[in-house]
Amino acid sequence: MLEMQLNGGVCTPKGFRGAGVKAGIKASGNHDLALLASDVPARCFGVFTLNQVKAAPVLYDQEVLSRSDRISAVLVNSGNANACTGPDGWADAKRMAQVAESALGLGKDSVLVCSTGIIGRKLPIEKIEVAVPAVHEALSHEGSEAFARAIMTTDTKMKTLGAVLTTSEGEIRIGGACKGSGMIHPNMATMLAYITTDIELPPTFRPEFKAWVNESFNAISVDGDMSTNDTCILLANGASGISYHNLSLSEQGEFRRAIESVMLELALMIVRDGEGATRMVEIRVEKATSKDDARKIGRFVCTSNLVKTAMFGQDPNWGRILSSAGSAGGELIADRTDLFFEDVQVLRGGRPLDVDYTRLREVVARKEYRITLVLNMGDSSASSYTCDLSYDYVKINAEYTT
């Protein structure tokens, strides 16, 4: 049985403590330094941006994880991305980790670091050095919210979630926090996500974790740009005393679905908080030749300005969806394609049907709805998620000034 806890977060699983303080990095004076620590070293998996312009903390974490998969803490600052900062950037990322390792009494390669905020400005490392003792002091098993608040940049809402899965071996807890504002925003930067669990996971879970990221945080890269700092980290500390291997096969499946649900819910919080967004739409591509094709087509439709402005205008404009899908580069034959807005079918075999436009307009007026494109080419499916493109998106992004 899975119970979601909206007031939960990264500290919902046993043995995790979190904190967030004001280090003076953000001009606004808001919370900007967050620490997440596990009482015992946790098995760690990381997925990082594929952008060829990678921020220093991304490069640092990748190097640490190439040497060790046991991590005890993650130190995150907001307000400065430590990206495009040259050799100083690397030194500052390393120094962040060292300061945290020292405060926590840990050895080398025990702490990962993340940064999010303005690109191209030197990290104020001395402010972080001064604040680390305070954030260490503030660590608490009730620190989910403090952690989630301190990683925010343009987010208008905190994004945090917990879950408890009851199994025959006992309770397994899952928690998470993320930041990001729908449209990845390279100057205020980045999607960051942290998932915790108190199960013991084997190192062979790496490909599964990547698959979960693909179905959640990577299914919402709604404007096609990857930031220089995008990071998703999973920490599994085993503090529940339950090992994945001891679960029955069906309970293993339940656990996998549970962690996937937590990650997807967190990802959807980002879409709902998209810059200027007034609605969220799932683009479901079914019966594609391959999973890759289903994703490619869904994500292409999700990034089409023509599709996204039509969503804002509450216009059931199927022509834009079909045309965008056709230019995505996946296998698609127009004459085989069916298209639905929720349960209202508008195209069969690529030809428009006589549609009840009253029902159709009721669907596109909803805050959240699903568009399903059935390709009838194969048996693979994928969902992608997008928000609409509104006046406010242009306003937020045009009026932000470097």
Add this chain to the structure above:
Amino acid sequence: MLEMQLNGGVCTPKGFRGAGVKAGIKASGNHDLALLASDVPARCFGVFTLNQVKAAPVLYDQEVLSRSDRISAVLVNSGNANACTGPDGWADAKRMAQVAESALGLGKDSVLVCSTGIIGRKLPIEKIEVAVPAVHEALSHEGSEAFARAIMTTDTKMKTLGAVLTTSEGEIRIGGACKGSGMIHPNMATMLAYITTDIELPPTFRPEFKAWVNESFNAISVDGDMSTNDTCILLANGASGISYHNLSLSEQGEFRRAIESVMLELALMIVRDGEGATRMVEIRVEKATSKDDARKIGRFVCTSNLVKTAMFGQDPNWGRILSSAGSAGGELIADRTDLFFEDVQVLRGGRPLDVDYTRLREVVARKEYRITLVLNMGDSSASSYTCDLSYDYVKINAEYTT
């Protein structure tokens, strides 16, 4: 010597006649049926949309051109795209060609057809049948403007251009007309372009023509979507009495540059007339590993909403440009990359320079300017062109209703 003629068009070259009439296809009652005819069969090259959802006239023209490369006329309707119209669509496209062939007293496979407008509605073929005699009657050597007007949909300006190249063999004339409104607009559809010349061209020019299309109309596919109807057609009728083979090597080069210039100027007219556009920006990528990489990176930057909203906001936001370039998938190493706004350098080797922001803000306030990204990876370059993303873009596309 090349002389551009802003009042010229598809009828600038000898032996071409054009016309445009009102056939009643557009609800607005504006001109919507255009005919372009060559006095003698012209060598024809066509480049068509790569969208997997192709409109019936695209499929029809591709089939005709697979059988014959001599074409005498092109009949174009606006107001209806004849796309997603099933078997009726093909029959209607074929009927359009037959009616024109019959009116012009020509045989099978002599006429190409194009359609642009609303997707998914049956073409009102009977209205076209009725209007063909009128458009045929109206054909005139002064018909450049009438032709260019009748192919417009959401365009706010007519797009037409002529050029005269003086060679040792005599004058060669080049003309063109196109339609499209910056952001390709699948429901009112499509970029259409027609280039005419009175030189005699060999059939071996096909790859060159594709290259010219890549450097012009394909360099402005600014929102990443290809429409179902995109078409670019070149007709070379030899009416000047000059054959390409008789030109000196240097004059052949002049001719190639001339036709490329005409096509680029027409393409830029589309960007300038972009929906809601307030400025046009060239993204120049230099010293890339390959031409493909230079194009891929330039076009990716050109479609970034974050970059385009920054242009609208007159914000010299180099972080968004570098981050977008890094996620394009071409080879790029941040630490090697230089970035310029016109002649103002903002990045050297991936690191921000101390910049005179007054000069920088003067550049981004211009109606047209160039951003140059020097990758220092190889020796290939490419230019791509985009317009900004404004409130009006959202307004135009959100308020249009199917």
